[in-house]
Amino acid sequence: MTYLANIGRYGLMLMEMFKKPTKWGVMKKLILKEIDELIFSSLGIIIFISFFIGGVVTIQTALNLTSPFLPKSLIGFATRQSVILEFAPTFTSIIMVGKVGSYITSSIGSMRVTEQIDALEVMGVNSLNYLIFPKLIAMLFYPFAIAISMYVGIFGGWSAAVFGGYAPTSEFIAGIQEDFVVFHVVYAFIKSLVFAMVIATLPAYHGYYLKGGALEVGKAATTSFIWTSVVLIILNYILTQLLLG
Amino acid sequence: MIEVQGLHKSFEGKAVLKNITTSFERGKTNLIIGQSGSGKTVFLKSLIGLITPEQGKIVYDGVCLLELERDEQRELRKAMGMVFQGSALFDSMTVEENVGFPLEMFTKLSKGEKKDRIDSVLQRVNLIDAHHKYPSEISGGMMKRVAIARAIVLNPKYLFCDEPNSGLDPKTAILIDNLIQEITQEYDITTLINTHDMNSVMEIGEKIVFLKEGELAWEGTKEEIFITDNQAVGDFVYASELFKNVRSVYIEKKNR
Ligand SMILES: Nc1ncnc2c1ncn2[C@@H]1O[C@H](COP(=O)(O)OP(=O)(O)O)[C@@H](O)[C@H]1O
Numbered sequence: 066m067t068y069l070a071n072i073g074r075y076g077l078m079l080m081e082m083f084k085k086p087t088k089w090g091v092m093k094k095l096i097l098k099e100i101d102e103l104i105f106s107s108l109g110i111i112i113f114i115s116f117f118i119g120g121v122v123t124i125q126t127a128l129n130l131t132s133p134f135l136p137k138s139l140i141g142f143a144t145r146q147s148v149i150l151e152f153a154p155t156f157t158s159i160i161m162v163g164k165v166g167s168y169i170t171s172s173i174g175s176m177r178v179t180e181q182i183d184a185l186e187v188m189g190v191n192s193l194n195y196l197i198f199p200k201l202i203a204m205l206f207y208p209f210a211i212a213i214s215m216y217v218g219i220f221g222g223w224s225a226a227v228f229g230g231y232a233p234t235s236e237f238i239a240g241i242q243e244d245f246v247v248f249h250v251v252y253a254f255i256k257s258l259v260f261a262m263v264i265a266t267l268p269a270y271h272g273y274y275l276k277g278g279a280l281e282v283g284k285a286a287t288t289s290f291i292w293t294s295v296v297l298i299i300l301n302y303i304l305t306q307l308l309l310g
Numbered sequence: 311m312i313e314v315q316g317l318h319k320s321f322e323g324k325a326v327l328k329n330i331t332t333s334f335e336r337g338k339t340n341l342i343i344g345q346s347g348s349g350k351t352v353f354l355k356s357l358i359g360l361i362t363p364e365q366g367k368i369v370y371d372g373v374c375l376l377e378l379e380r381d382e383q384r385e386l387r388k389a390m391g392m393v394f395q396g397s398a399l400f401d402s403m404t405v406e407e408n409v410g411f412p413l414e415m416f417t418k419l420s421k422g423e424k425k426d427r428i429d430s431v432l433q434r435v436n437l438i439d440a441h442h443k444y445p446s447e448i449s450g451g452m453m454k455r456v457a458i459a460r461a462i463v464l465n466p467k468y469l470f471c472d473e474p475n476s477g478l479d480p481k482t483a484i485l486i487d488n489l490i491q492e493i494t495q496e497y498d499i500t501t502l503i504n505t506h507d508m509n510s511v512m513e514i515g516e517k518i519v520f521l522k523e524g525e526l527a528w529e530g531t532k533e534e535i536f537i538t539d540n541q542a543v544g545d546f547v548y549a550s551e552l553f554k555n556v557r558s559v560y561i562e563k564k565n566r
Pocket residue numbers: 321322326344345346347348349350351352353
């Protein structure tokens with residue numbers, strides 16, 4: 066299939082997903098389960114990564130600020146900017162494509178190869194709505210995970226600054242409060258929300274339209290990871306240009 | 311009653327179903343037989359609307375499936391039950407939840423009423439002590455029973471079974487075949503069963519449609535299948551030495 070045909074089918078899939086909704090009593094349970102599966106169970110890895118990446122950003126900045134004329138608060142400032150603008154929303158999202166995205170592709174893909182999706186359709190269930198819609202709704206909470214990532218990232222930076230002896234607490238805190246632009250946080254949340262929508266649906270597409278057997282499920286998870294990452298990177302560029310450029 | 315007229319389906323230019331016309335009566339076990347790859351699964355899935363054929367008409371008791379909108383098709387499907395080749399149980403759900411799933415989705419029954427209905431169909435398929443097990447924890451034969459229970463829980467008018475006894479030992483296979491036939495008669499359902507198993511043909515073949523490379527090569531009853539001189543049917547049936555003998559005994563008995 067050509068790229069264009071795939072894009073078309075992806076669009077149709079998204080539209081079909083909103084038709085003939087599953088009844089609310091059932092959908093509510095599905096959404097709660099997905100929030101647990103996609104958001105809560107990812108917090109551990111998000112916190113772990115954010116803390117250490119924040120620390121590394123701080124160390125790198127400190128090591129590059131060798132001139133004695135530059136204030137130490139710049140370390141805090143640079144850490145805050147990098148974490149809020151890029152590391153929390155983008156870096157975390159790429160990790161999430163690996164974790165959540167491959168989980169979505171392989172769980173939906175294995176339902177496809179074992180005819181569980183056909184079974185849903187035979188019963189008269191809109192399988193796209195049943196399987197993907199709750200993931201999309203659950204991922205609306207993703208910006209909260211990114212907010213946590215921001216806090217922890219900056220906290221990681223502070224820890225590295227203080228315990229590595231690169232900057233005292235007072236200077237670091239002054240740095241993270243310097244020239245604070247609220248829109249930068251808004252920009253980061255807009256980005257995370259867009260990424261969340263892609264992470265919920267593009268890997269699902271790869272699983273849903275899978276053909277073949279168990280081997281193809283593994284392959285689809287890989288293909289899905291690559292394409293979803295590529296799409297995120299491109300969207301990151303476009304959104305940055307549009308919102309900050 | 312399901313009527314099929316001039317059904318045609320191809321994949322990437324290769325015809326898989328070629329101009330099939332036939333009909334299936336209510337209260338009977340209708341068998342679709344043929345070698346692997348002869349188009350049985352594609353035929354069944356086309357009838358249900360999971361695969362859209364290029365040409366043809368599929369009429370469910372007067373209602374033309376292919377003239378319905380996608381949502382209307384989904385409504386009609388609530389009157390259908392299907393047992394998939396690999397059972398297709400939801401592996402994140404217990405046996406009880408699998409069987410109760412259509413009730414949960416489409417009825418307003420109370421918890422107690424659902425429980426009663428689940429118990430009664432599970433009892434009907436002779437499964438009484440597996441309610442809380444997951445599909446990965448039960449045997450293939452039990453999975454088939456659960457799949458049948460799930461397919462009949464909403465009292466369907468039409469039941470489709472894709473190779474319901476493949477992968478089962480001969481004894482369990484016959485039990486499953488008989489179970490499907492009993493259910494068909496008890497609830498007066500139009501039942502279609504895909505199989506390549508001659509034992510099933512002998513057990514429950516009330517009407518048999520023989521597919522060869524996507525063509526309807528022969529149709530008839532299990533009595534007729536042994537005396538037909540259709541070459542293709544002969545090749546299929548008498549691939550097994552046993553059935554050559556069965557045939558001679560059968561003809562002998564008939565002539566006596
Ligand atoms: N989705 C599909 N795409 C392409 N070819 C298919 C597809 N589904 C089935 N076929 C082909 O159609 C033929 C009939 O398949 P099938 O109905 O599964 O056979 P059976 O169930 O009788 O073993 C096979 O040659 C198979 O390769």
